[in-house]
Amino acid sequence: MSEFQESSNQTITETPRWVGIAVAVLAGVSLLGLGVGYSALNHANSIEQSTQTSLKQSNDALAQRLAKEDEVNQALQSDLKVVTDKLNLTQGELIAARKQDKNATAAVDQKVNGLASSVKAELANKANNEDVNKLNGDVSGVKSDLDAQKNNLQMARSEMGTLIARNHDEIDQLRRMGQRDYFEFTVTRKAGQQKVGSIQVELKDTNTKKNQFTMNVLADDQNFEKKNRSVNEPIFFYTGGTRTALELVVNKVTKTTATGYLSIPKATATTAASTANSGQ
Numbered sequence: 001m002s003e004f005q006e007s008s009n010q011t012i013t014e015t016p017r018w019v020g021i022a023v024a025v026l027a028g029v030s031l032l033g034l035g036v037g038y039s040a041l042n043h044a045n046s047i048e049q050s051t052q053t054s055l056k057q058s059n060d061a062l063a064q065r066l067a068k069e070d071e072v073n074q075a076l077q078s079d080l081k082v083v084t085d086k087l088n089l090t091q092g093e094l095i096a097a098r099k100q101d102k103n104a105t106a107a108v109d110q111k112v113n114g115l116a117s118s119v120k121a122e123l124a125n126k127a128n129n130e131d132v133n134k135l136n137g138d139v140s141g142v143k144s145d146l147d148a149q150k151n152n153l154q155m156a157r158s159e160m161g162t163l164i165a166r167n168h169d170e171i172d173q174l175r176r177m178g179q180r181d182y183f184e185f186t187v188t189r190k191a192g193q194q195k196v197g198s199i200q201v202e203l204k205d206t207n208t209k210k211n212q213f214t215m216n217v218l219a220d221d222q223n224f225e226k227k228n229r230s231v232n233e234p235i236f237f238y239t240g241g242t243r244t245a246l247e248l249v250v251n252k253v254t255k256t257t258a259t260g261y262l263s264i265p266k267a268t269a270t271t272a273a274s275t276a277n278s279g280q
Contacts, residue, residue, distance in 0.1 A: 085243060096161060158234040158247070162263065166232055166251055171261050180247075183262040190256075193218060197262045198239070199246070206253040213253050219246075 155163040155170060165171040168184065175182050183197040193200040193216075200218040204225075207213070211231040217224045219239045226235050231253060236245040242265070250260035 082243070156232070158236075160234075160236060160245060160247070162234070162247055164232055164234055164249060165261065174263075178266075180266060181264045183264070184260070185262065186257055186259045187215075188257050196248075197264055199262065201248070203258050206255060206258060208253060208255060211253060213250055213258050215250070215258065217248065 155165065158164055162180075163174055165174050165182075171182050171184060174180070181197075185194070185196045185201070187194045187196070187201055187203045189203045189206065191203070193202045198219075202216040202218070203213065204216060205214040207228075212228050213231070214225070214227045215229070217226060217235070217237065219237060224237060229235060229250070231250055233249070235248040237248075238245055244265040246265075247263040248260065249263070250258045252259045
């Protein structure tokens, strides 16, 4: 009986070999699964990073393209605004000039009528010759000022609303108004380009019977031919990106010469002088 029990104990304690093999196989499969899972996770992370990088590059490129298109659009809008402002400015100056001319004429007439009434009242109240002479002197001085103002109002106006001087005296009157600078000139045919203010002009031809001339104007390295233009007809052009035009007027022509003036806005003249000083 003891032999049977010993044999049974040996049979129970011994573990089958296939169990160890199964455990080893399961452990290998588990390790293989972990490795595959880790590799797949790394691959997924790599794809995600690559996708994010590609999207970021695409977004940056799109943002740069939109920024460039926005700059181009703003530049076009700026150019359109400049052109629109110039057209509106030209029309506005013409309307304002007409209103100013009409209002100024009415104001002068009102001043003359008021002055006449005042003088009559003063003369009626003053009995001695000294007071009368004094009043006459005052009236003469006021009349002189009014006559000068009327002369200004009687000057022709250009399409831009500026007064057009016809001779040296009228140029001096406009110069005293202080709104623009005036450069008088006399240029000669066949003398080439001659400097007038901040530009250069070249007299090509004159027609004394028709009071016409042909002239080349050089401004900002651009040459403009003004052909068969009439005396006292203003020529407008822009320089340096300014919104206010320069004005060239020829008052008199002979067979070989042309005499007139160049009118420049005060702001433009100041800018031109500053540029010239900085260049030195």
